[in-house]
Each structure stands twice: as structure tokens, then as C-alpha cells.
Amino acid sequence: MIQLFSEGAYLVDGTTLVKESEAEALKQLIGEVVSKEEASKNTIAYGILRDHNTSGNMEKLQIKFDKLTSHDITFVGIIQTARASGIEKFPVPYVLTNCHNSLCAVGGTINEDDHMFGLTAAKKYGGVYVPPHQAVIHQFAREMLAGGGKMILGSDSHTRYGALGTMAMGEGGPELVKQLLNRTYDINMPGVIGIYLKGKPVKGVGPQDVALAIIGAVFEKGYVNNKVMEFVGPGVSNLSADFRIGVDVMTTETTCLSSIWRTDDKIKEFYEIHGRSEDFKELNPGKVAYYDGIVEVDLDKIKPMIAMPFHPSNTYTIEEVNANLDDILADVEKRALVSLDGAVDYSLRDKVHDGKLYVDQGIIAGCAGGGYENICAAANILKGASIGSDEFTLSVYPASTPIYMELVKNGAVADLMQTGAIVKTAFCGPCFGAGDTPANNAFSIRHSTRNFPNREGSKLQNGQISSVALMDARSIAATAANKGYLTPATDVEASDFIPKYHFDKTIYDNRVFDSKGVADPSVEIQFGPNIKDWPEMSALPQNMLLKVVSEIHDPVTTTDELIPSGETSSYRSNPLGLAEFALSRKDPAYVGLAKEVQKAQKAIEVGEDAAEAFPEVKDILETVKESYADVTQDNLGIGSTIFAVKPGDGSAREQAASCQKVLGGWANIANEYATKRYRSNLINWGMLPFTIDKGELPFKNKDYIFVPDVRKAVEDKLTKIPAYVVNEGMKEITLTLGELTDDEREIILKGCLINYYRD
Incomplete structure (x- = not known):
């Protein structure tokens, strides 16, 4: 299913892998000797980094990004820091989305105060402001910002648009401040790991399954830590744009620095659908490209996956879990002793009934799960079913209002709601515990990004614990159709027809404030009482x-x-x-x-x-x-x-x-x-x-x-x-x-x- 090379390798003509130790085989294949130093310059990643490096030294990079993105629990601090440093206008396009603190703050006005700060800052400094519930930060970036060969820096860790040919990185706010003040992002040239895809996923396997299989293989070994993951190989062409996006966003959980994919006609079509055909750029590695390591993924062999609590790398096939419940639940409990410090009595044994594992909640949401194809596939599986009237609940959050509108038009929303599922607006909250938090001791399966302890409602110091497992939308739907019994999507019969997507940005034209890069110094920033300046901080002592x-x-x-x-x-x-x-x-x-x-x-x-x-x-x-x-x-x-x-x-x-x-x-x-x-x-x-x-x-x-x-x-x-x-x-x-x-x-x-x- 997944193989990690123990050494670097050359990729010839985008299809043939030759291990570094097989230099003679490489020479026979291409008729000449190519050093790995020269071949490493033929990766897609190297070319994009070279084009954005201002240092003149490819070993010590000083990167300037094309665009910046932040959301409403990061942009206030970033702009406050930039204001303290004398900023007069945003020097590059900067998009402020409102997808994390979208719900009202009980007992106060502080969330909406942050939104008004963002709107007035976008006007004053020449930015873009996306109101609450319009789009999660990464979907808006995919639809409106990404471009072939470009680089985007965001203040959210899942800033990943590599499937669209954009090298994107998620960093803490101060790195964005540096860009706003015309400074650079300074790093050593990262290693590049080839993610070689071959084959084609079987029916019922979705992007989260592929992503979890990769995360499970590489995380503990640190195989891609702080490196760029470059997706290549013939299997890429067997994946739709939405599928690639769903895999790509989860690369953050491997601890890689960034990601990039080769692009083709399916990505060209994505840009055409979104009215931005000029932003497409075909990207491929050179004739002979060298990678510091290879993750070989046989897509044919990927099965529906589950990441059990409490980390995205704690992965099994759903088939394994159902066949070995006692052993796997015992392992989860053992891990919990470390993760939870014994603060609560923890077990999932009470979720087993008649030898089957039952879950209490399903969530399909956000930048990972809320894509158009994921929700259509879930609706196909659930069509005509019922999630039941017991504990089990299902909530679905489309990643943007344009996706939501299309799902309404093609009937997918009606099909989902008929089952008892609730379809909600674009919101990142379920991913970090600000929406659809499970009950104490509940077990939630989610097509979202993380399942760490101390997330999704857990407050161990108060004796409260919830468990989250990560799964693909397809298997979540299959489980929902079985009223909570853990079920892989490969076990159910359903249509795999996905209606063609039509992007309508009318709602953005009507609601998103876009300064077109023109700053208006006369605008006064609107501050709420919870918005505070940073305290004074002393210099480093002797x-x-x-x-x-x-x-x-x-x-x-x-x-x-x-x-x-x-x-x-x-x-x-x-x-x-x-x-x-x-x-x-x-x-x-x-x-x-x-x-x-x-x-x-x-x-x-x-x-x-x-x-x-x-x-x-x-x-x-x-x-x-x-x-x-x-x-x-x-x-x-x-x-x-x-x-x-x-x-x-x-x-x-x-x-x-x-x-x-x-x-x-x-x-x-x-x-x-x-x-x-x-x-x-x-x-x-x-x-x-x-x-x-x-x-x-x-x-x-x-x-x-x-x-x-x-x-x-x-x-x-x-x-x-x-x-x-x-x-x-x-x-x-x-x-x-x-x-x-x-x-x-x-x-x-x-x-x-x-x-x-x-x-």
C-alpha cells in the first residue's frame, strides 16, 4: 500500500523511479550520468522556490510570497503587530476570512468586534474581507487566490494549495507581519520528498483514506518533517481535482513544510470552472529529477481508513478495527494513559454492542471534508436511508457558499436532510471544538483535519473527555446509514455519479469586500473592548x-x-x-x-x-x-x-x-x-x-x-x-x-x- 524508500531516488520522465544506489541503471536508462545536485534542481518545488527567492543563494532562501491569508483568530494580532511597526498599506494581496470565530460569543460582543476590526483594516490598508459563513479560509483561497507556480503564506497550519500548483505554507502570525513589512521568509533550502502515486482508488475510497494512509506511514518516522512533499507519478492523473485537494490539505499532519503536485488538464478545468483559466500553469518535474526520499503509494490497494484517537497518525483500515476490536481498543486505551495523563477514566469498550463498534456522531466539515465531491458522495450513499432517532447525529458543513448553493441546486442537500442530517454553513469550528462538540465520553467520526486530545470539547481538568476518529466522508456516510455501526464505504452499494460542478461567485460579488489593493488612510480602525495591545517586552538580558x-x-x-x-x-x-x-x-x-x-x-x-x-x-x-x-x-x-x-x-x-x-x-x-x-x-x-x-x-x-x-x-x-x-x-x-x-x-x-x- 505504502512504501518508504530508504534512500533518495531519481524520477525519469515523470514515470520511472531509480534509486540513488542504482547509478548504473540510471545511466543505461538515459544514456548519461546526472548528479543528484543537478537533478534536484528539476523538481517542481525547486523551480517555484527559485522564482520566489530574493537572496541569490538557493541554500539560504529569502522568500517573498505572492499573497497572504488569515482568519478571525489570527488577523487581529497580525495587524496589531504590523500597526505597531508603522504599516501604511498591505504590499501584497491579503485576504481576511471569518471562519473560526463565526458564532456569536455568549455573553459578549468580542467575536463580531474582531470581524469589524477586520473589515475596517481591509478598507484602511487595501485588503480583502470575507464575511462569516461565506467560506472557510482554504476553500476561498482555492476558489479565488491559488495560481500555478505561485506561493501563498497563511496564518493557519492547513495552508496547502499544492494540488492547484501553488506552494503554500502555514506559519505563525509574525511571519505574515514580516511579509506585510516587505521582509522575507528565511529558511534553508528544504529537502524534497517525492510522493509517487500509481494506480487508481477503488470505489468507496476517498481522499481522506489516501491521506491517512500516508500520514500513518511517515509521521512517526519523521520522514517528511520540514520538507516539501511533491506529488508525482501516473496515479496523479487518476484523481479528480477535488480528490487531490482532499489529500493535499492533510499533508500538514505529516509535519512537512509544504506540498506541490504536478498539474494537468483536470487542474486546468478547475481553473476554467472558477473563471480563472489564466491562473493555470502546467507543472511537471524535469526529465530527470532527484528526490531526497520517495513515498510510493499504490492507490489500488488503499482501503477505507480510520485514525483512532488521539492523533491522525494512529491509523488502521476500518476492516482491521472491526476484525480486531479488543486489541485495537486496548491500544487506544494504552495511548490515552500517556495523552490524558490519567486525568480521566478512559475507555471505548462501552461503544461495542454485539461485537460491533458504534459511534455517537458523524461530522463532514471544513477544508478537508467540506468539498463538493465529498458531500455528493456522502449524499449518494445516504440517499433513501435514515440516521435514526437515537444518539447518533450527522452534521455536514460545505466549505463555501458557492459549494452549498450547487449542492442545493443538484438536490444533494435535500437528500442529506431527509436522512436526519443537518446541513450547516461554512465554518471551521468543528475542527477545533467550537461547533458540534460531542457529549462526555462520546465517540465522533469526522472528515476534518485533527483528532488530538484536548480538542473538540474535551476539558480533562473538569473530567470531560470526547474521542474523535478521522475518516473519509464516504465511510462516515456508510456508518450513518447503519445508524452508527462503523462501516467502510466499500461495504455499501451506492451510485458513484458526481454531477458536474458549476461555480457561481455571485455571492462573493455581493458580499465580499475587495479593495482591489487600494488603501484608504481616512478609514478609522474599529476596536472592540476585548482588542488589546501587546504588553511591553524586555530585551534579552546579559x-x-x-x-x-x-x-x-x-x-x-x-x-x-x-x-x-x-x-x-x-x-x-x-x-x-x-x-x-x-x-x-x-x-x-x-x-x-x-x-x-x-x-x-x-x-x-x-x-x-x-x-x-x-x-x-x-x-x-x-x-x-x-x-x-x-x-x-x-x-x-x-x-x-x-x-x-x-x-x-x-x-x-x-x-x-x-x-x-x-x-x-x-x-x-x-x-x-x-x-x-x-x-x-x-x-x-x-x-x-x-x-x-x-x-x-x-x-x-x-x-x-x-x-x-x-x-x-x-x-x-x-x-x-x-x-x-x-x-x-x-x-x-x-x-x-x-x-x-x-x-x-x-x-x-x-x-x-x-x-x-x-x-
Whole structure:
């Protein structure tokens, strides 16, 4: 089904793979010797990156993007940061969608206040504003923004438009601020992994099945981590545009940097249908292209898949689950002991009735599930059926109003609603727990993007837990037709006819504000009372004293655990208000401990005695001064840090880092960082992204770590930094800082990106 090459490989004429070790076979095939260095320049990814690189050095890229996108839990903070840096107009097309905080905030006006901020900002600075319920961010980008050979940067992690020939990346807000201020996105040239598709999916297998099979094969091995996934091979042509899009959006869950696909007449037709034929560009690798690795996918052999709780990589075929219920449910429970820290009694055994696994809820939604073909296929399977009148519920969210209108016209909405399903407007909420949250102990199957713990309504500290498994819309519909009994779509008979799609953008013409790039400086930005400026942040001190205030030993820590989604989303425009929720579902003690330590730093900043403000540090400072007599409050910073094995999987949300910063965080310590974007977020908020070798930690929670001359170490570009665990004495340890660009060092030295631009 899926094979991972243990070495790099050449792709000849887009069809034939030759492993790097088979150089003689390559020479016989093409009649000449081609170095991998030269052949690597023939990937689609290399060509697009070259065209957008401004550095003149293809090893050290400085990228300028063609367009930017944000939604309503990121654009306020981004624009506020840019405003503080003196922005006068958006230099590139910038689209502000409203698809995350689309529902009213109970007991207040804060969500709609953010929307009005976005509308007035689009008018003032020359942007595009998409009102609530019109489209989820990524569907609008597919319909209206993508273009062959272009690059788009978005502040949502699922910014992926590779199937349409657009290399797109999801990053934290500060990276968008850099683009708004005519700076660049600076990265080393990424590796490129070929995703070689062959064959054709069988009836009943959908894009989520293919995506989950790939994620399950590559995630744990880190095979594509921070690399570009390039989809090639003859199997690409056997997939519709919608199918490719459905696979592509899920590449985020592999932890890759970006994705790109070869394009053909089916993608050309997509652009024609959307009235943008001029944006199509045929993309193919060169005659001989070299890839740093190959994921070979036999589409014929993909079966309906399920990602069991609590990660998209925890994958099985549905057939396997039904045949091995006891073993697989036992494995889920074992994983839950780690993911949930024993905070709740967890089991799915009560979902088994007469040897069958029953689920409580089905959701088809958002950028992954809400596509036209997915919903048509689900409607075909459910036509004439009933979801029943018991616990099981089914909700369907088309990804945009144009898709919704077409589904109404062709009767799919009526077919779905007749079964008892509810069809709702375009909204991202179900993906992160702001809509259709399951009941306590309920089991939900979803064609959405993630199923992490602490999402979709779970609040472990309150004893509340819900389980989410990821599946394709087709198998969700098959399960719904069986009133909740887990069923693969390959087990049901249904029409596979999909009516031709007709895109009507009249609703966008009527409702979307498009400045056409013309800024109007006379417009006043509309602020709501929850929209707050960032607090002042100090520059990096010469010496640093850190208290470890949280220690997390899970194999991976997601951004949902660092700053929860769901009800906290309404506070994304209020840095201090949001910070109160930091780690609240993982380590409820964190905020209180961090704020206690912060008292010492605040005292230093106003010239008061840190030991009086926070007496706990008195003995620690005396121990430090025994070895470093010149350390005084004039050259010392006191703050907090957390340790996590591998933090930052999941969302691009910058607040996973900024919340720690506004609570006095100076650093993170990790064995490694799950994603490039989380490490970037730490840097952009002036936090040191330390790593430490795997093994027994030389410190524990609530220990102090002294880092002498840390400012000089950053200035001198040191990567290995000596530090000391301070108890009754000083125990030396080594912290690794890793590679930083000159700009990144300056941002850390200044204290954060805002200070960097302000200065």
C-alpha cells in the first residue's frame, strides 16, 4: 500500500523511479550520468522556490510570497503587530476570512468586534474581507487566490494549495507581519520528498483514506518533517481535482513544510470552472529529477481508513478495527494513559454492542471534508436511508457558499436532510471544538483535519473527555446509514455519479469586500473592548535565571495543549486574557507558577528588589553569586521556561508561544521541536528555542537554571551554551540553541519581533 524508500531516488520522465544506489541503471536508462545536485534542481518545488527567492543563494532562501491569508483568530494580532511597526498599506494581496470565530460569543460582543476590526483594516490598508459563513479560509483561497507556480503564506497550519500548483505554507502570525513589512521568509533550502502515486482508488475510497494512509506511514518516522512533499507519478492523473485537494490539505499532519503536485488538464478545468483559466500553469518535474526520499503509494490497494484517537497518525483500515476490536481498543486505551495523563477514566469498550463498534456522531466539515465531491458522495450513499432517532447525529458543513448553493441546486442537500442530517454553513469550528462538540465520553467520526486530545470539547481538568476518529466522508456516510455501526464505504452499494460542478461567485460579488489593493488612510480602525495591545517586552538580558514551571514527557505535545482551542478562541485578540488559558488543559498549575516568577522580572524592570517581590529567588541568587559575583539586577533577567519532549505539533497558532512570553517566559527546552513553525514562533516572540540531548533530564520541574552571558552567546552565534542547574550548588549542563539567521538573533536580542521593527 505504502512504501518508504530508504534512500533518495531519481524520477525519469515523470514515470520511472531509480534509486540513488542504482547509478548504473540510471545511466543505461538515459544514456548519461546526472548528479543528484543537478537533478534536484528539476523538481517542481525547486523551480517555484527559485522564482520566489530574493537572496541569490538557493541554500539560504529569502522568500517573498505572492499573497497572504488569515482568519478571525489570527488577523487581529497580525495587524496589531504590523500597526505597531508603522504599516501604511498591505504590499501584497491579503485576504481576511471569518471562519473560526463565526458564532456569536455568549455573553459578549468580542467575536463580531474582531470581524469589524477586520473589515475596517481591509478598507484602511487595501485588503480583502470575507464575511462569516461565506467560506472557510482554504476553500476561498482555492476558489479565488491559488495560481500555478505561485506561493501563498497563511496564518493557519492547513495552508496547502499544492494540488492547484501553488506552494503554500502555514506559519505563525509574525511571519505574515514580516511579509506585510516587505521582509522575507528565511529558511534553508528544504529537502524534497517525492510522493509517487500509481494506480487508481477503488470505489468507496476517498481522499481522506489516501491521506491517512500516508500520514500513518511517515509521521512517526519523521520522514517528511520540514520538507516539501511533491506529488508525482501516473496515479496523479487518476484523481479528480477535488480528490487531490482532499489529500493535499492533510499533508500538514505529516509535519512537512509544504506540498506541490504536478498539474494537468483536470487542474486546468478547475481553473476554467472558477473563471480563472489564466491562473493555470502546467507543472511537471524535469526529465530527470532527484528526490531526497520517495513515498510510493499504490492507490489500488488503499482501503477505507480510520485514525483512532488521539492523533491522525494512529491509523488502521476500518476492516482491521472491526476484525480486531479488543486489541485495537486496548491500544487506544494504552495511548490515552500517556495523552490524558490519567486525568480521566478512559475507555471505548462501552461503544461495542454485539461485537460491533458504534459511534455517537458523524461530522463532514471544513477544508478537508467540506468539498463538493465529498458531500455528493456522502449524499449518494445516504440517499433513501435514515440516521435514526437515537444518539447518533450527522452534521455536514460545505466549505463555501458557492459549494452549498450547487449542492442545493443538484438536490444533494435535500437528500442529506431527509436522512436526519443537518446541513450547516461554512465554518471551521468543528475542527477545533467550537461547533458540534460531542457529549462526555462520546465517540465522533469526522472528515476534518485533527483528532488530538484536548480538542473538540474535551476539558480533562473538569473530567470531560470526547474521542474523535478521522475518516473519509464516504465511510462516515456508510456508518450513518447503519445508524452508527462503523462501516467502510466499500461495504455499501451506492451510485458513484458526481454531477458536474458549476461555480457561481455571485455571492462573493455581493458580499465580499475587495479593495482591489487600494488603501484608504481616512478609514478609522474599529476596536472592540476585548482588542488589546501587546504588553511591553524586555530585551534579552546579559544573564538569565530560569525557573522550570512545567515538565511534559508526552512523546509529542500539540499546540492545543500549549494553548487550547475552542472557547479560548474569542480571546485571541487579548494577549493577557488569552494567556490565562496557557497549558490549562495539560498543566493547570503552569499559569500560577509562571506569574509568580514574573513578579521578580517586573520588579527588576522598575528598579525594585527582585528578592523582595519574589522571596524564593533570594537563596538561588546568592548561590549564583558565589560563582558569578558580577551578576546584579542590572544585568540579569528572571523568567520561566517549560520542558517538553517534542512540542509544537499541530496548529500554526503563534499564541502557543506568545502566551508563555506575556507570562514571563524566556525560553523553551525540548529534545526536539515538532515543527519549524513552532520554533519560529518562539523566536519571533523573543524566546530561546533551546534543545537538550535525549535521556534523563539534569533538572526537574520547579528547578532553577542559570544561563550566564546568554546575550553574548547569541551575539557570538554560539550553538552550545553552558548553563547551570541551581540547587544547593551549581551543576553544569549544556543547552543547544541551534542555527539562527542574523535577523532571528536580532529579534531574540531585542526581546520580540515587535521591538525589532519598532527599533
